[in-house]
Amino acid sequence: MITTFNELKKNLKKDLKSFPTIKVALLGDTATQFLAVAIRGAGIERGYNIELFEADYNQVERQFLDPTSELYSFDADYVIIFQSTHKLLSTYNEKSVENQSLVANERLEFLKVICNSIKSKLVYFNYPEIEDSVFGSYANKVKSSFTYQIRKLNYELMNMAQQYPNLFICDISALQNKFGREMMFDSSVYVSTEMVFSIEAIPHVAYRTMDIICAAKGKFNKCLILDLDNTVWGGVIGDDGLENIQIGHGFGIGKAFSEFQYWVKKLKNRGIIITVCSKNNEETAKEPFSKHPEMVLHLEDIAIFIANWDNKADNIRNIQSILNIGFDSMVFLDDNPFERNMVRQNVSGVTIPELPEDPGDYLEYLYGLNLFETASFSDNDTNRTNQYQVEAQRVALQKNFTNEDDFLKSLNMVSEIKPFDKFTIPRVSQLSQRSNQFNLRTIRYSEAEIETISKDNNYQNFTFTLSDKYGENGLICVIILEKINTETVVIDTWLMSCRVLKRGVEKFTLNTIVNYAKEYGFKQIVGEYIPTAKNSIVENHYQQLGFSVIESENQNLYALDVDNYVIKECYVTTKMNTEG
Amino acid sequence: MDKNEILTQVQDIFRDILDEESLVLTHETMANDVDLWDSLTHIQLVVEIEKHFKTNFTSKEIISWKDVGEMIDCLKDKM
Numbered sequence: 001m002i003t004t005f006n007e008l009k010k011n012l013k014k015d016l017k018s019f020p021t022i023k024v025a026l027l028g029d030t031a032t033q034f035l036a037v038a039i040r041g042a043g044i045e046r047g048y049n050i051e052l053f054e055a056d057y058n059q060v061e062r063q064f065l066d067p068t069s070e071l072y073s074f075d076a077d078y079v080i081i082f083q084s085t086h087k088l089l090s091t092y093n094e095k096s097v098e099n100q101s102l103v104a105n106e107r108l109e110f111l112k113v114i115c116n117s118i119k120s121k122l123v124y125f126n127y128p129e130i131e132d133s134v135f136g137s138y139a140n141k142v143k144s145s146f147t148y149q150i151r152k153l154n155y156e157l158m159n160m161a162q163q164y165p166n167l168f169i170c171d172i173s174a175l176q177n178k179f180g181r182e183m184m185f186d187s188s189v190y191v192s193t194e195m196v197f198s199i200e201a202i203p204h205v206a207y208r209t210m211d212i213i214c215a216a217k218g219k220f221n222k223c224l225i226l227d228l229d230n231t232v233w234g235g236v237i238g239d240d241g242l243e244n245i246q247i248g249h250g251f252g253i254g255k256a257f258s259e260f261q262y263w264v265k266k267l268k269n270r271g272i273i274i275t276v277c278s279k280n281n282e283e284t285a286k287e288p289f290s291k292h293p294e295m296v297l298h299l300e301d302i303a304i305f306i307a308n309w310d311n312k313a314d315n316i317r318n319i320q321s322i323l324n325i326g327f328d329s330m331v332f333l334d335d336n337p338f339e340r341n342m343v344r345q346n347v348s349g350v351t352i353p354e355l356p357e358d359p360g361d362y363l364e365y366l367y368g369l370n371l372f373e374t375a376s377f378s379d380n381d382t383n384r385t386n387q388y389q390v391e392a393q394r395v396a397l398q399k400n401f402t403n404e405d406d407f408l409k410s411l412n413m414v415s416e417i418k419p420f421d422k423f424t425i426p427r428v429s430q431l432s433q434r435s436n437q438f439n440l441r442t443i444r445y446s447e448a449e450i451e452t453i454s455k456d457n458n459y460q461n462f463t464f465t466l467s468d469k470y471g472e473n474g475l476i477c478v479i480i481l482e483k484i485n486t487e488t489v490v491i492d493t494w495l496m497s498c499r500v501l502k503r504g505v506e507k508f509t510l511n512t513i514v515n516y517a518k519e520y521g522f523k524q525i526v527g528e529y530i531p532t533a534k535n536s537i538v539e540n541h542y543q544q545l546g547f548s549v550i551e552s553e554n555q556n557l558y559a560l561d562v563d564n565y566v567i568k569e570c571y572v573t574t575k576m577n578t579e580g
Numbered sequence: 581m582d583k584n585e586i587l588t589q590v591q592d593i594f595r596d597i598l599d600e601e602s603l604v605l606t607h608e609t610m611a612n613d614v615d616l617w618d619s620l621t622h623i624q625l626v627v628e629i630e631k632h633f634k635t636n637f638t639s640k641e642i643i644s645w646k647d648v649g650e651m652i653d654c655l656k657d658k659m
Contacts, residue, residue, distance in 0.1 A: 005624065006597055013599070033620050191639035192623050199627045 005034065005199050008041025008206065019049035022213065025076035027055040027063055029087040031194040038206035046214050064114050078213050079118060082125045084196045085150065089130055092146055101144035104153040108160065115164045122167045123212050126154050128176035128184060168212050175204055178368055211373035221351060221372055222325050224267060225316060227334035228278040228285055232297065233257050234359060238284050238437040238498065238534060248294030256360045261296035263363060268301050272372060273323060273388055275304040277315045279498065281537060282307040303388035309501050309537065312339050313346035323388060331371050336499065341470050408504055408571040411468040416575040417512060420454035424463045427475045431495055436534040439495040440527065440541060458483055462512060466500055476500045477509055489517055491527040504570035510545050517562045529556040581659065586652050593628050597621065607649030
């Protein structure tokens, strides 16, 4: 999500006529040309035309203290002041030892004068530390050490910002904590240009600055939309069950999810609206919130809870219409790249971070994005959730904004169909053991049993993989057919990964089964649904695919007439497998 | 990699950074010959070249080059 300096620079060539203008002055005591370019570029990315006044080099004092200066006649909405640690260190170095302990105070006094002399909002860069190692760690005990002075300065800046409502501290020190001094500072850039930020660091600094300006303009993120499985907890609640999802303290990945939840809870307490958008049965999805002892988030923390099998773009549109806030104030977190891309493609404006693959990395990654900058904070902010919960009950859900067919076509889905073989058998048995939701009969087979079936002529079996333009989903569907006589095959096993629901894979699978049946002269395909606590999503599976109920004592038997079957339209193509 | 191959790659970097698709570099090209190549863009080019060739120049080297050829010589010495 962080663009490079060069990309920010190229933004300046865009047509900005329709963009609202913000007048910004930038004053620095080191070279600021690149920062100026990056701030304008970052402004354009956020939809603003930044009209920038860049003061001549090292004129911070003169511009403020001279009432006839260009700064005052420019009349900025925002004034950015960037006094560098480098220059402060030079000032410190030139002082007598007894005066070195006054460096922080002198700087603070100067800033007070500024705050009292200008009406514009001030964005003041705090000081990333330079450890001069003159005292080592002992510097902590010495008031005149540079380390002591810098830390005091940063601390007192926070206090000052509380006194002066127009003073906003841009936390460059936090940025350096996150990315390290090695990344922030490049000596050869400094030597040849007098810039104290590396080219890699400049976009980050520009973004942090624009975060503050945008927040002050009222443009900031207000809502967090969360996926559940493998985002809020480890594992898949529908398949793994309440006892087996990973969350909680102790060894292992569970604590990463707990800590993530604490982060979300803090955001909620700060006034961010927390919502859920999950592909699950609602009841299943809510179970951990009400029953799992290690859950940090509870149902009362969630303003809107959407769990169904519809596409997430539509669900997010629903959330947006209930909250009545802009898409550009929403952040969507989902571990699944497919869902992220699907939403990105269909709902523009929503911020969708590319979560790292390892959940252990989620938090540090998110910390680096500074997604929830704000320009105010009050106690009222904390009570928003309840108000939206009520609203959510009032607004009926609207559906199907997205053209499903066009979307599915655009995915370029390809499936490889193979019988069980030594490569697929372990995965088939694993799916047979684990799949609970999309599993028609939930018959569990061990690896040895699968191997036996694969060699038995009374059975025919298929595995399906699925890839789409976003990548590989792997082996996602297993079919075992039992030939009970020359006329009839029975679907012994039909299970599918829930990741690929609503993509027409069921239709594609049935086409494959029917083609096989036709080729070998079978007249009828029989399917059975055995209800379990977890597989209600496939309750109507066979009816929906055109099977008719077989009148019998077992009400869950269905039959399909092979000869009258019309091949169903779907947007999956077959990748031919040469071994047959 | 010979000097002409390096030149081609350096040219691509120049084109990207200066946003000038048709820019042609020779070993003799100097900063004065290219409109957008000023002292600030220079450092941007250097950092990009360092990243691309996974190497680092010293501050002294950066200010010593007269033309593109000298920079490429310096780069080649580091390979």
